[in-house]
Amino acid sequence: MGRESVGISVSKKEDFSEWYTQVVLKAKLADYAPVKGLIVLRPDGYSIWESLKSTFDKKFAQNGIRNGFLPVLIPESLLGKEKKHFAGFNPEVFWVTHSGDNEVGDRLALRPTSETLAYTLYAKWIKSWRDLPLKINFWNTALRAEIKATKPFLRTSEFLWQEGHTVHSTEEEAREEVKKILEIYKNTVEEELAIPVVIGKKSEKEKFVGAVYTTTMESIMPDGKALQMGTSHFLGQNFSKPFEVKFADRDNVEHFAWQTSWGVSWRLIGAMIMVHGDDKGLVLPPKVAPIQVVIVPIYNSDEDKLRVMQKVEGIKEELESTSIRVHIDDRNELSPGYKFNDWEMKGVPLRIEIGPKDIQQQKVVLAKRYNKEKIDLILKDIEKVDLILKEIQKNMLKNAREQAERNTIEISEYTEFKEKMEKGGFFNAAWCGKQVCEDKIKEETGADIRVIPFDREKRYSKCIYCKEPSSMIPIFARGY
RNA sequence: GGGAUCGUCGUCUAGCUUGGUAUGAUACUAGUCUGGGGGACUAGUGGUCGCAGGUUCAAAUCCUGCCGAUCCCA
Numbered sequence: 256m257g258r259e260s261v262g263i264s265v266s267k268k269e270d271f272s273e274w275y276t277q278v279v280l281k282a283k284l285a286d287y288a289p290v291k292g293l294i295v296l297r298p299d300g301y302s303i304w305e306s307l308k309s310t311f312d313k314k315f316a317q318n319g320i321r322n323g324f325l326p327v328l329i330p331e332s333l334l335g336k337e338k339k340h341f342a343g344f345n346p347e348v349f350w351v352t353h354s355g356d357n358e359v360g361d362r363l364a365l366r367p368t369s370e371t372l373a374y375t376l377y378a379k380w381i382k383s384w385r386d387l388p389l390k391i392n393f394w395n396t397a398l399r400a401e402i403k404a405t406k407p408f409l410r411t412s413e414f415l416w417q418e419g420h421t422v423h424s425t426e427e428e429a430r431e432e433v434k435k436i437l438e439i440y441k442n443t444v445e446e447e448l449a450i451p452v453v454i455g456k457k458s459e460k461e462k463f464v465g466a467v468y469t470t471t472m473e474s475i476m477p478d479g480k481a482l483q484m485g486t487s488h489f490l491g492q493n494f495s496k497p498f499e500v501k502f503a504d505r506d507n508v509e510h511f512a513w514q515t516s517w518g519v520s521w522r523l524i525g526a527m528i529m530v531h532g533d534d535k536g537l538v539l540p541p542k543v544a545p546i547q548v549v550i551v552p553i554y555n556s557d558e559d560k561l562r563v564m565q566k567v568e569g570i571k572e573e574l575e576s577t578s579i580r581v582h583i584d585d586r587n588e589l590s591p592g593y594k595f596n597d598w599e600m601k602g603v604p605l606r607i608e609i610g611p612k613d614i615q616q617q618k619v620v621l622a623k624r625y626n627k628e629k630i631d632l633i634l635k636d637i638e639k640v641d642l643i644l645k646e647i648q649k650n651m652l653k654n655a656r657e658q659a660e661r662n663t664i665e666i667s668e669y670t671e672f673k674e675k676m677e678k679g680g681f682f683n684a685a686w687c688g689k690q691v692c693e694d695k696i697k698e699e700t701g702a703d704i705r706v707i708p709f710d711r712e713k714r715y716s717k718c719i720y721c722k723e724p725s726s727m728i729p730i731f732a733r734g735y
Numbered sequence: 736g737g738g739a740u741c742g743u744c745g746u747c748u749a750g751c752u753u754g755g756u757a758u759g760a761u762a763c764u765a766g767u768c769u770g771g772g773g774g775a776c777u778a779g780u781g782g783u784c785g786c787a788g789g790u791u792c793a794a795a796u797c798c799u800g801c802c803g804a805u806c807c808c809a
Binding site: 289402554555590592597608610612 | 802809
């Protein structure tokens, strides 16, 4: 009894959407807030975010990027300065119309993104080529009113993210920056979260409103839908002109600057849950797990307890000396079986079980979360835990990659495309580049162009829709 | 944007048709026995029925509005 109400009550395979929501809530990553579309991050969820944040911060710093802070309110007059940008975001902006009892003249937007505010300030700060490049990243939240059904981490009206905004004196340097950032994103997501991504460009239709072009990384989820994992935009001079981000070059001629902007959000956490989780709950990659190893002591008498706990403390110290994050589950009132299930729900990568029998044999039992494997480890080999965690991290990426590959297909017949799209997946299909075809495909199959992979930008074939000559093979999929 | 369904202790749920202040499970608290895969027993705590208003002697139940959630279609 009780099993159903404590654990996940549906299987990942049969009801993916319900499964996802239950994992988020029951693993205590997040909870719903009293306002539609808003969620609350709990400590277990927030530490995953903190872990990602610290990795990104290190990599950004190595690339000469520093952190700053921007306020949340942006006057309408600023937001509207770049026309297309404004038109794109306007339908989902939250507006502040009053300050206290007084109506404000120029309505204030709760930032849907900060380009317009940042660049107003950049225009003040940048005078000379000596001020460039200017590279600032902002960790904050963005607000975009979601009318559609919301999902924790994947679609919420407020989300945690970082938005980076850089300014360069040359076009080449800005384009290079866009690329560098996307590489940082890809490496981090694959190495930390063990999720494989495909990088490339967005189509004209799908690019960031106001950008010259958008580069993106996309991943496929186990239900066959695509998730945008992060974007890095080349803004050209589209913003520097209306916002007058200008600098005097070495020859004392004034030029408009070249800009980039880029961001990843807590969607990454949602992706991690979907890709790695199973019917027992969350499965965390060791690198981002708040607790990497949980020790469950087993005993049934006071003398046993004493002996076991002594051993357990020793193991903990030894593991911590190699910077492993260890937790001892010393809750006295719960049975070992309950604890096993509890930590599996929370996704802790490795569990150590140790009881009187183990002490007698000078060993412990190791249980790996991601593949449910249970093995014995001789006590004096305890330092191998570090290696095992590394191996888990590696295998999780490998498994995810294999799964992604199984869900990716080459396709050249439109009828087959339509038919198979019902089941989802990444479809490599040729495209002529015309938006009419892109629109028709979206209308008839629900799939859009997720990404045009960099290595498939110059592949010549026939458009899947109109059969006219095509010059690229994008990935089509239904998205989140 | 159009349509449908729903909202009762923390969670799931009975009651709603035929108005009379709420059922059970789980969780939680305490104790005893237990303890290597969600343990048992006993005793407790907890809800005024999403919110606001209306009808009525009386509203979880009927009516109106709002808020929120889920699903389908575009």
